[in-house]
Amino acid sequence: MSEVRSADxxxxxxxxxxxGPAVILIDGAMCHRGAGPMRAVAPGLAPTRTVVLYDRRxxxxxxxxxxxxxxxxxxxxxALISAVGAPAALLGMSSGGALAALAAARLAAEVTDLIVYEVPFMPEPARPAALAYTAELGSALGAGDRDGAVTAFLTRVGVPGPAVQHMKSSPSWEGMTAIAPTLGYDDAVxxxxxxxxxxxxxxxxxxxLAGGASPDFLQWGARGIAELVPGAELDVxxxxxxxxxxxxxxxxVNVFLSR
Structure with a gap:
């Protein structure tokens, strides 16, 4: 493992x-190098790319x-782009895709390519529920209630109540509560x-990108990004x-980057 110091x-x-050319993989909420989808994605990109897996702060x-x-x-x-050699491509999933997109907008020429998968941006009628989650999450984190914060997140993403209760008694629960404050980071993104x-x-x-079997709102977000970003492609x-x-x-991703 390597490390780099950020500006702060x-x-x-x-x-x-x-x-090869660098591609930085950006995780979504509750994910990091040791827990999440990106480690399984990396081997498929590594034959032609320098794949960067990192832990968000x-x-x-x-x-x-x-x-x-x-x-x-x-x-x-x-800082990562500078460490591995600019410019770089960014691949972000879920809320990590929102962070990747904002980075592409603000870092400009340092980012050659942007690929996002199912960023959960929502149409206006769905936003009050998102704001209610923000309030619930903020209240739990403000009170130091990490169990409550993780429970709010899992409920928000559709995990049934009995399954959440079962997860609380599993070995993975401690790992989730350890990074519970970062749920506020993804919510801010x-x-x-x-x-x-x-x-x-x-x-x-x-x-x-979006999945054809995903809910309509996730496909809505993918379409909306493709419509807003100049020259962007959409694929399901x-x-x-x-x-x-x-x-x-x-x-x-390989097909897109190879063109």
Whole structure:
């Protein structure tokens, strides 16, 4: 494992696989190098790319510096790009895709390509529920209630109550509560769940993806990004959901990056 210091001194732990132009993989909520989909995606990209797996601040081998701001996470990505050799491509999943898109908008020429999978931006009628989650999450984190914060997140993403109770007695629960404060980071990245107007300034080649078996709102977000970002492509992976098959995703990303 390697590490790089971000602009505010935060230590960002990362590792690389393969060789070639860099692609940085950006996880969503509750995920990091040791827990999440990106490690399974990496081998499919490594034959032609330097694949960068990293722990977002407050997770895994990375440290944290308060107060949090989305700009600090973008500085983390900039530090990684500098460490592995600029420019780089970004691949973000779920709320990590929102962070990747904001980074592409603000880092401009440092980002050659942007690929996002199912960023959960939502149409206006669905946003009150997102704001209610923000309030519930903020209340739990403000009270230091990490169990409550994780429970709010799992409920928000559709995990049934009995399953949440079962998870609380599993070995994985301690790992989730350990990074519970970072749920607030992902929530900040998502804003009010509308698609940020600044994405229209992205100059990187962009591919916005969704799964054909996913709920309509996830496909809505993918379409909206493709419509807003100049020259962006939209593709729907048949039969896939939010828990996308890593080999299918890597295959589609390779096709896009190779053009």
């Amino acid at each position: 001194g935060t230590r960002i732990g990362y590792e690389t696989q393969g060789a 407050g997770r895994g081998a990375s440290s944290d510096t308060l107060p949090y701001a989305v700009d600090r996470e973008i500085e983390d990505i900039a 998502m804003g009010d769940s509308s698609i940020p107007a600044e994405l229209a300034s992205i100059t990187a080649r962009t591919l916005s 992976l048949d039969g896939q959901g939010h828990d996308v098959d890593p080999a299918r995703l890597a295959e589609r």
